Amino acid sequence: MRAVTATAAPLGQAFSNLAGPACRRSFATSSRLDAGYGFIGLGRMGYPMAKNLRAKIPQSDTMVIHDVNPAVTESFAKEVGNVEIAKNVREVAEKTETILTVLPQPHHVQSVFHQILKPPTLITEAPNRRERLFIDCSTIDPRTSSEVANATHSSQQGKFVDAPMSGGVVGAAAGTLTFMVGAPADGIDRVREVLSLMGRRVIHLGPPTSGLKGKLANNYLLALNNIATCEAMHMGIKWGLDGQALADMINSATGKCWPSEANNPVPGVVPNAPAGKDYEGGFGTSLMLKDLGLALTACAQADVVPRLGPYAKDIYAAAEGAEDCKGRDFSVVYRYLGGKE
Incomplete structure (x- = not known):
C-alpha cells in the first residue's frame, strides 16, 4: 500500500x-x-x-x-x-x-x-x-x-x-x-x-456491519418514499392537478423527498429521469426488492417488527411481475398503480 x-x-x-x-x-x-x-x-x-x-x-x-x-x-x-x-x-x-x-x-x-x-x-x-x-x-x-x-x-x-x-x-x-x-x-x-x-x-x-445497516435502513426508507410518491402523484393527477405543478408544490413543502424531487415517477416532470425514458435505466425494481428483502431479514434477526416494509415488498414484487413494468426503474410502480403517463 x-x-x-x-x-x-x-x-x-x-x-x-x-x-x-x-x-x-x-x-x-x-x-x-x-x-x-x-x-x-x-x-x-x-x-x-x-x-x-x-x-x-x-x-x-x-x-x-x-x-x-x-x-x-x-x-x-x-x-x-x-x-x-x-x-x-x-x-x-x-x-x-x-x-x-x-x-x-x-x-x-x-x-x-x-x-x-x-x-x-x-x-x-x-x-x-x-x-x-x-x-x-x-x-x-x-x-x-x-x-x-x-x-x-x-x-x-x-x-x-x-x-x-x-x-x-x-x-x-x-x-x-x-x-x-x-x-x-x-x-x-x-x-x-x-x-x-x-x-x-x-x-x-x-x-x-455498520455500513450495511445504514445502507439497508436508507433503502428501506427509499422504498417506502417511492411508493408514497407514486401514490400521491397518481391521486393528485387523477383529481385534476397538473403533474408539474403538483411536484413543484410537494418539493417546496413537507412531502419533499428524493423520489419526488430527483426521480419523480411522472414522465416529463424531471428531465432525464427514468420515467421519461419508459422507466429504463436507474435503480431496477428487482434491486429494490433485493435490498428490501435484506432489510426485512436483518429486522427479523434483530427482533425489529417493520409495519410497512412487508406491504412495500408485495407491491414491488407485483410490479416486477407485470409485463409492462418488469426490468424497469423502481419508479415504474407509478405505472403499475395506473398512473397517467
Whole structure:
C-alpha cells in the first residue's frame, strides 16, 4: 500500500504493525513502494468503479481484476489497459494488498472469500506477503458480512470492512458515489483514502456491519418514499392537478423527498429521469426488492417488527411481475398503480 493523498500519514501509524515487522511499510515516506489493487466483480457498478480506480492510481501501481465472465475482464483490459487478469479470486488476493469486491448476493460474497482465505497462507507463502485490506462494497445482509469478517480476521490474513454504496450506475461512472462504511476507527483512514478514488463521500457509521445497516435502513426508507410518491402523484393527477405543478408544490413543502424531487415517477416532470425514458435505466425494481428483502431479514434477526416494509415488498414484487413494468426503474410502480403517463 502507499499514500495516494497527503492525509495518509496517520494510517501508516494505525496499520504498520498489523502483520509484524516483516510486513511493516511506511505510508508517509517519499520513497514509496508501488501498491497493488485487486478488483473482483465487474458488473454494472463494479466496472465503472474499477475504471475510475485505475485512472486515479499511479500507472506504476498494479491492478489485478477478476470476474466470472471472462469476456468482461477482456473488455475491461482492452478499454482501460494496464491491468492484469487473474485466473481466479485467490490469485487476485495473492498478488495485491488492497482488494475490493462488488458482488450481487450474500452467497457470492461467501463463496469468493471461501476461495480467498483457504489455505490461510496469504502472508506466509503468497508472492505478496503483506497484510490485506478487503473492502466489500456489496449490499448483503449484516449477518453474512459479519461471518466473512470474522473468518478473515481469525485467519489473520487481513482486515475486512463493509462499504456498500449509494449513487447508482451514474454515480459509479461519474465517481460521485457515497460509501457507507463499517470499520474499526483505527483503520478508517486508509479505507477512506481508497474509496475516495471512486466516490465523493465516505461516511464512517461505526464498527463492522455498520455500513450495511445504514445502507439497508436508507433503502428501506427509499422504498417506502417511492411508493408514497407514486401514490400521491397518481391521486393528485387523477383529481385534476397538473403533474408539474403538483411536484413543484410537494418539493417546496413537507412531502419533499428524493423520489419526488430527483426521480419523480411522472414522465416529463424531471428531465432525464427514468420515467421519461419508459422507466429504463436507474435503480431496477428487482434491486429494490433485493435490498428490501435484506432489510426485512436483518429486522427479523434483530427482533425489529417493520409495519410497512412487508406491504412495500408485495407491491414491488407485483410490479416486477407485470409485463409492462418488469426490468424497469423502481419508479415504474407509478405505472403499475395506473398512473397517467
